[in-house]
Amino acid sequence: MRYCIALFLALLSLFAKAQENYSTLSRKALETMWKANDENGYKKALEMYEEAFQIYPDSIDATGLYKASVIASELKEYGKAFKYLTSLANEKDYLGWRYVLSENEYKNLVADPRWNALKIKAIKDKEQFYNELKVNEDEFFSRKPNNLNSIENEKLLYETIRNFNPYREKKSQDYSISFKINDSIKTSFFIHLPKNYNPEKKYSLVFFLHGAVRNNALVDYQLADWNLGDWNRFYTKYAEKNDVILVFPRGNRQYNWMTPDDGFFMIPEILKLIKKGINVDDNKVFISGHSNGATGSFSYLMKQPTQFAGFYGFNTYPKVFTGGTFVENIKNRSFINFSTDQDYYYPPNANDDFTKLMNGINADYKEYRYNGFPHWFPQFDESEQAYKILFEDLVNRKRNPFPKEISWEFDDEKYGNIDWISDIKLDTLNNKADWHKELNFKITKWLEYDKKDSLITKTVDKTAFDFPRKSGKIKAKYHNNIFRIEISSIKSFSINISPEMINLKKKVKVYINGKLHFNEKVKYNLEFMLENFKEKKDREQIWVNYIELKI
Known part of the structure; x- marks a missing residue:
């Protein structure tokens, strides 16, 4: 019976070991380091890292080598500290220079001649790394030349923007x-x-x-x-x-x-x-x-x-x-x-x-x-x-780049743009329209962790949203070259025009709060088209002109 129990415990121990891997061992070592109050605690953490390195040599990572080197430095075990730091510095994928150049964590090593050699290599590796980053970034943005600025025909420019493709393969x-x-x-x-x-x-x-x-x-x-x-x-x-x-x-x-x-x-x-x-x-x-x-x-x-x-x-x-x-x-x-x-x-x-x-x-x-x-x-x-x-x-x-209806409310003019309505300006001195109302609700319960890390429910008295400033709101729709706009606390805005929205051969009518404010044809504006595309980089939502409206 005792033999069976001993065998069971041995098998259980082996099973527990099998469930461990480099990640769990290194995590335990890190937690031991965090909890360490004296030299013995740091020694225990270092031993745990070394055990992980020994059992799983193919899984060693930069974080493990970095933490082990810092602990060894604190314990003044310089041989081990430089061993791990050198491994860290020599593996290109680890970007070991990041750790070596953190001198404040290796104050016990800076007087050692080996430190200077590591630092010189780290400075060189850092420079090489940033040079490679710059080369890769330039390659990412590399593209074929384009001739948008030379196009003088508005309709041709519109079609060219729609089909714009200066892109190259990526390495x-x-x-x-x-x-x-x-x-x-x-x-x-x-x-x-x-x-x-x-x-x-x-x-x-x-x-x-x-x-x-x-x-x-x-x-x-x-x-x-x-x-x-x-x-x-x-x-x-x-x-x-x-x-x-x-x-x-x-x-x-x-x-x-x-x-x-x-x-x-x-x-x-x-x-x-x-x-x-x-x-x-x-x-x-x-x-x-x-x-x-x-x-x-x-x-x-x-x-x-x-x-x-x-x-x-x-x-x-x-x-x-x-x-x-x-x-x-x-x-x-x-x-x-x-x-x-x-x-x-x-x-x-x-x-x-x-x-x-x-x-x-x-x-x-x-x-x-x-x-x-x-x-x-x-x-x-x-x-x-x-x-x-x-x-x-x-x-x-x-x-849908050209929605038939838009509803937009804001209290900061930086955000006075939505699809084909742009550059909306507030007029908060005027009273709100009857349809311009706040939507909100109360929150009475909230979850939080207590001192024992147990999740508890507490009673609160919160509103879901805050409204620190007065807002303006606009509701807009279009159909058959007619725009119908309702506004509240708005003094001006623009309507961006696309041939996907209207027939440019016919007049465009704009009604604001039921009153006609615009009744004219809208033509292509080459300069505006080019400027807008360069700013937005959008080949689907292309504006050929705009109607500016002041109330």
């Missing part, structure tokens, strides 16, 4: 592109192309906006393994299945897609940059995100949706944090939210009420609830079903 599937925020600050975005990218074909594109914007830092380059695996593995899987371009921008506390407004310009501007280098289907550009990134996706839907076809969010907080949340703006596009019932970020009862509000205004909105999962839902394999839904919608969804 790589992955590109890290730097992005200038202002004269002193840069960030980056990472692009993953379909395997057999063909410059003659137009491709769908989806932006993924990361969460935790307050805890992220801007970086002027990105790597594939930062973006394509782990939580984003299903984006990669289904993008490759459906020939979709993936884009991963990087934000931080100040420059992001949620709050403050300083970085909100980034995604539309990054899209314009991308369209310089690769063949994007202008009617199939989408935004998705998780947590703060999902809130960002929702915010672009509310504030600046023109360039995009649809919006998605995982664990979304559906609110604009920089002004009013004008939920009827969703009627210009669509949103799919993947929520969970154990989410501290936005509670399930509030999602229920938000869905009711969306159904009440007949919005193109869907929510899929996944029970038994916390805020970090994309971490779990069970989230794959949500990505299947997302990509099925994305494949079948297309922007």
